[in-house]
Amino acid sequence: MSYVIAAPDLLGSAATHVAGLGSSLSEAYAAAAAPTTEVLAAADDEVSAAVASLFSEQAKLFQELTAQAAAFHGQFVQAVYGAEGAYAAAEAAAAGPLQTLQSDLQALTAYSPVKYLTGRPLIGNGVNGTTDAQGAGTPGGAGGWLYGSGGSGGNSTATGAPGGAGGAAGLIGNGGSGGAGGWGALGGAGGPGGLLFGNGGPGGTGGPLGVGGLGGNAILWGSGGAGGAGGELAPGGAGGNGGYLIGNGGPGGPGGILGSGGFGGKAGLVGAAGLTGANGGSASVALTYTTENDFSTVQISVGGGPPITTEVDTGSGGLVIPVTQLSPEVLQNLGPATGTGEVDYGGWGKFYYTEYKTPVNFGNGISTAPTTIGVFTRVEEIDGNGNWVNIPQSDWSNPKYAISADMGVGIGAADDQGLISPLRDLPGGLGQGFLMNEPAGQLQFGPNPLPAVTSVDGGWYSTTLDVQISYDGAQSAIQPITYEGSGNAIIDSGGLGGDLPKNFVLPSTLSGYSEGDNLPLGTMISVFTPDGTELYTTTVTTATGGNATNIGSIADGFSTGFYPFLQGPIYFSYSPAGLGTAIWDYPPSV
Known part of the structure; x- marks a missing residue:
């Protein structure tokens, strides 16, 4: 059996060209008809008559052949036209069944019992998986x-x-x-x-x-x-x-x-x-400091929501976020509430929060296990009469309050009302500590990546530090500040300009300063470990921001403020448990 593939449109074009060729031949035959119909004798003699008779016979034969050729050409043209029609008809006849077959296959995809018998269709993509209950x-x-x-x-x-x-x-x-x-x-x-x-x-x-x-x-x-x-x-x-x-x-x-x-x-x-x-x-995220705030921030997200600018605070424990920074969808994604609590920052306000257990995402592929966070819905302040009054949520963004998200990364006494540092719920060794490297603009999780220079034992929230104040050529004695139930020393990245207890004996050039005053520009503050090793020295200048060191109550103790973080990287270890260790990764410089 042989198979022929034909294109009807090409056959039609060929037939037209062949027909045109036949017309040209017919015109040539007509032009030659008269000269070849009969040949006259050239002279009145027997030879001329014989030659004329021969040519006349050939002319008649030519006319007969041209007539047969014209007939054959006409039949050939009709045959080509006929073939075109036949193939076109066959193609049209086949189109119907093919279209029907195509429709049947499409219908089979949707309604075929194959899908119900085997669990998958003949044609079509598989169903996407879901997350079950x-x-x-x-x-x-x-x-x-x-x-x-x-x-x-x-x-x-x-x-x-x-x-x-x-x-x-x-x-x-x-x-x-x-x-x-x-x-x-x-x-x-x-x-x-x-x-x-x-x-x-x-x-x-x-x-x-x-x-x-x-x-x-x-x-x-x-x-x-x-x-x-x-x-x-x-x-x-x-x-x-x-x-x-x-x-x-x-x-x-x-x-x-x-x-x-x-x-x-x-x-x-x-x-x-x-x-x-x-x-x-590396296990690090961007750390950003601005003199407008005098503290560092990172970007975190919870409940699948957008990033939230959040303070990194070594002087408190637990992550708290204003409800005004979370959409209703994000709140729903946090799941059911697990408790309530209240925290006091710096004595000026009370923050009432609802607890949720959810992962905290730092970006860069870093996320905690589900950890307890607080979403505060109410904030109070003390009015002029000494009463606690509510601050409307519409005023939270007022520069007077600047209420924002705060991530307390402290340990021990810094843990607030059941909230703990979310960094402790990072996976594996990432939760053993963190490096605040403000000069490099990085918050890095895990073991200390830098050589240690000096360490502060006994924790960093309630620890013992020695302090010396110098101003205008006079110096105080190096005096220890210990935790005695009322005053303590805190290495506090959220402490702004820091605090100095009023019982600290200032140099004679600052004898007129008392509780509530800020130390003047040019004051030099040197901080040491109990064994006399210098940690850092800083000078109060306008370049360090508008929050100068404040002379506070004995209960407030001493707070470093953000000064030491601007000078170099400091690593905080969560070991030993309940206390932690602060490690200076840079030498002191004046």
């Missing part, structure tokens, strides 16, 4: 048997729950992407590509301490899926393998903070192996 991601559905990509795996929110796996593709299609893992759990694996053609799906992101999901493999022809990114302190997932015949290996997933990158996938017979993923970066 227990917080576990469900796997993505498989793509259609003939054609279709796998569905994406669902994300997990529960501790220890891996992300949902991506669905497998059909004969042709790409594998679905894996879902994100919960705390300490793997990211979901990417789904395999189509049996004939298609790429593997990318792996899901691992939860904190969780490895990134494996990239899906291609089967015959296609590239492997990329490995998922690792969670905090965890490596990235390995890339999927390329198709057996043709395909590149998928790239390894990037490592989480301090984690290594995943291995690249293998190539097929033709293709290139996947690249190893990039290693994770």
Whole structure:
């Protein structure tokens, strides 16, 4: 059996050209008709008559042949036109059944019992996974048997729950992407590509301490899926393998903070192996200081909300956020309230808050486990009559109050009403301490990355420090300030210009200063450890901001204020438990 492929439009064009050729031939035949119809004798003799008779016979033969050629040409043109019509009719006849078949296949995709009998359609993409009531991601559905990509795996929110796996593709299609893992759990694996053609799906992101999901493999022809990114302190997932015949290996997933990158996938017979993923970066976020505030801030977010500018305060414990900075959707995402409390900052106001348990996200891939935070809904101040009165929420942004989010990172006595530093709920070794490196503009989590110069034992909230004040050529004695139930020494990044207790014996040049006064510009403050090792010396200037050191009550004790943080990096360890240790990573300078 032979098969012929014909294009009706081309046949029609050819027939038209052939017909035009026939017209040209007919014109030539007509022009030659008269000269070739009969030939007269050249003279009245027998030879001339014989020659004329011969040419006349040839002329008649030519006329007969041209008539036959014209008839054949006409028949040929009609045959070509006929073939065009026949093929066009056949094509039109075939179009109907093909359209019907196409409609039937489309209908089969939607209504075929194949989907109900096998769990997947003939044609179509797999259903995406979801997060179930227990917080576990469900796997993505498989793509259609003939054609279709796998569905994406669902994300997990529960501790220890891996992300949902991506669905497998059909004969042709790409594998679905894996879902994100919960705390300490793997990211979901990417789904395999189509049996004939298609790429593997990318792996899901691992939860904190969780490895990134494996990239899906291609089967015959296609590239492997990329490995998922690792969670905090965890490596990235390995890339999927390329198709057996043709395909590149998928790239390894990037490592989480301090984690290594995943291995690249293998190539097929033709293709290139996947690249190893990039290693994770340092466990640090941007730290910003402004003289307008005289304290440093970082960006945090809770409940999936936008970043919130938040003070980093070593002189208190626990994260509190004004309700005015959280949308109703974010409040709902925080989950049910777990308690209430109240905190007093600097004696000027009382902050009443509702407690929630939720992760705190610092960006850069750094997040805590669910930790208790406070959302304050009411703030009070003391009026002129000594009564506590409410401050309307509409006035919280007034520069007089400048009420904002505060992250207390202190320990021991700095823990406020059941709230603790959220940094202590960071995963693994990230929660053992933090480095405030204001000159470099970084807040870094984990062990001390710099060589220690001097340490302050006995905590940093209620500790013992020695202080000397110098002004206008006179110096005070170096005097210890200890915690005795009323006064104490605090290394306090939230203390603005700092405080000096009124029982401190000032130099003679400052004898007229008393409680409530600020130390004048040019005053030099030197701070030492109890063994006489100098920590830092600073001078009160306009360059250090508008908050000069204040002479306060004995109960207020001594607060460093922000001065030492401007000079160099200081590391704070949460060990020993309940006290902590402050470590100067820079030498003193005058």
